[in-house]
Amino acid sequence: MMKTLMVQGTTSDAGKSTLVAALCRIFAKRGIKVAPFKPQNMALNSAVTADGGEIGRAQALQAVAANVPAEVDFNPILLKPNSDTGAQVIVHGKALSNMEAGSYHDYKKVAMDAVLTSQKRLSERFELLVVEGAGSPAEINLRENDIANMGYAEAVDCPVIIIADIDKGGVFAHLVGTLSLLSESEQARVKGFVINRFRGDIALLQSGLDWLEQYTNKPVLGVLPYLHDLALDAEDAVAIANKVAKPQLHIAVLLLPHISNHTDFDVLRLQPEIDLHYVRHTQSIPDVDLIIIPGSKNVLSDLAFLKNEGWDKQIHRHLRYSGKVLGICGGLQMLGMRIADPHFVESRLGEAKGLGIANFETQLGQQKVLTQVTGILHLNSSEQQVCGYEIHAGISEGPALEQPFITFEQHPNDFTHDGFISDDNQVAGTYLHGLFDTPDAVNQLVRWLEPETKLTPIDLNQHREQQLNRLADVVEKHMDIEQIINIYDTFSKEK
Incomplete structure (x- = not known):
């Protein structure tokens, strides 16, 4: 039976995509047949699979990290915004139609069937699915018929870890607030926290980590350092940093x-x-x-x-x-x-x-x-x-x-x-x-x-591999990977 682990975030850009990519690379290196998965993605940065389907760019990157070819089942629902209130809906790699936000909210029940179909197909070929949530599970207005976060986790009954970005400020409020807005069953499936983009002396953070674990009765699985100049395919935000001393x-x-x-x-x-x-x-x-x-x-x-x-x-x-x-x-x-x-x-x-x-x-x-x-x-x-x-x-x-x-x-x-x-x-x-x-x-x-x-052009594929290995090495050093494995192993046995 395929095992599933889900990464959710307290906010958008908390680090979900990069953490999933890192875990895919770490587990692939350990000989685990792993695949990435994002039930629903909203992004204008997409990729084309070998069989002519369209998926989010982040899932294509995560497939590279997992050393597997990208396929449409890694991202069964892709939303490509074409206005402030509407988007093109892509199901299993093919454009279905344009929908306004209200119409898509009603369509989510049908979309969940597509998500679970992809989950089932992947379960026949992979040992582990590392899943990326979207936005935050605590967005109250989007909870009904949710397919992107806890709605999915409840449907497939999988454990969840929550990542928060300390660089944004208020990291403890983000984590405790997110947890408190979940239902009892959803809180129970949260098995730990990850704090992302930390810079400074970890000793100064320790008292906060101890308080968080005591208050929530959930472990902090890792504190990831701020990685300067990490250059990986962006899911949506345009990377504009470009420092050139003497450009030609x-x-x-x-x-x-x-x-x-x-x-x-x-x-x-x-x-x-x-x-x-x-x-x-x-x-x-x-x-x-x-x-x-x-x-x-x-x-x-x-x-x-x-x-x-x-x-x-x-x-x-x-x-x-x-x-x-x-x-x-x-x-x-x-x-x-x-x-x-x-x-x-x-x-x-x-x-x-x-x-x-x-x-x-x-x-x-x-x-x-x-x-x-x-x-x-x-x-x-x-x-x-x-x-x-x-x-x-x-x-x-x-x-x-x-x-x-x-x-x-x-x-x-x-x-x-x-x-x-x-x-x-x-x-x-x-x-x-x-x-x-x-x-x-x-x-x-x-x-x-x-x-x-x-000039000597950069080989982007080689550069991407170097960056993925660098990311995986840092995550493996600063996270308790054995505890992560124990979480999805134990959860799978209890099902």
């Missing part, structure tokens, strides 16, 4: 309200020779070598935002002064003449004029393209093999696309090419995410921007 290249990424898959730029942000700057609301685009228009979950709305910021005029001025522009996915669509959404896939806006930089038009369809692909990049009059993944509902057509950014020898949807490169070599666009995750692709981008610039 300057890149600006437009921070759109519905930006998606911003992990596309992680490797560029980590590159010591590149100053990557996110341009935010009310800010002007600085003088840079490259402007990137990123992906978007609501392209028409974000295009209107871009124009309201005056960025459209700044982009055209940048091009007049021989700067370069790259559009990715939704950013590619914005570069064209027109975007139409006749089925209201993303919003009720219908259609809008694009930036008019390239001669093509885009129409959003009801079927989403979800695939991992390999192709030949034609950015510098050379042929370089690159890999990436597609997540888009748009189909773009027009003369500009006759000079493709990438050509495919074999594509699951029988596409022969992707994107475009302008005649003057200043503008390019592509639907591919994850394009620059490999050193060769980064080299091609650098050559396109500045042929004389030489």
Whole structure:
């Protein structure tokens, strides 16, 4: 029988995702066949599985930590917000529909069936499931029909550990308050606490830990130190830290309200020779070598935002002064003449004029393209093999696309090419995410921007492995892993 352990948090960004990733790596190293699981995730940062499904980026990272291929059952329900009150609902990797918050609240009973179906399928192949909750289990307004936290834990009858971020302040109030707002049965399944992001002298914290254990009758399973410069795929928040002493290249990424898959730029942000700057609301685009228009979950709305910021005029001025522009996915669509959404896939806006930089038009369809692909990049009059993944509902057509950014020898949807490169070599666009995750692709981008610039690109996959091992080593040192194992072993025997 598969064993299950759930990590819940007192708040969003308490450290649930990273702790689950660390535990997956620790248990995988011990020879346990472990898998990550998140019943319900809300994020615009997603990943495509090998079988053409869509899951949260955090679960794809946790699958890497567990040394298993990512699959849709690791995240059976994914919500991708396209407004303040609505989201696209993705079930078992496929988009179901757009729902407003009230409608989805009623849909949760059906969603729980999908969650339990995934749980059952995973139980047939794995020894241990390490589960990540969402937000906090103490959100009173979301308790009814909950599938993300204690509702799930009660349904599958699994033990829970709760993590809190001491760096936010009020850590004891967070833990005691969260516990007190749970029902008796839910309190009973909480088997311990983890305190995250501690910096300072642990001796000064000890009296608080002793009080917490005595007051709650629950053990503190570990106090994890603040890990400076930990660089792992973010679930949702955009990682903007980028300290470069003497940059050789300057890149600006437009921070759109519905930006998606911003992990596309992680490797560029980590590159010591590149100053990557996110341009935010009310800010002007600085003088840079490259402007990137990123992906978007609501392209028409974000295009209107871009124009309201005056960025459209700044982009055209940048091009007049021989700067370069790259559009990715939704950013590619914005570069064209027109975007139409006749089925209201993303919003009720219908259609809008694009930036008019390239001669093509885009129409959003009801079927989403979800695939991992390999192709030949034609950015510098050379042929370089690159890999990436597609997540888009748009189909773009027009003369500009006759000079493709990438050509495919074999594509699951029988596409022969992707994107475009302008005649003057200043503008390019592509639907591919994850394009620059490999050193060769980064080299091609650098050559396109500045042929004389030489750098040694970071291998993002190798860097990710180093960071996961570093995280796992720290967690194993500062947590009682044997007690964690005893918790899920004992709980399983008592069932």
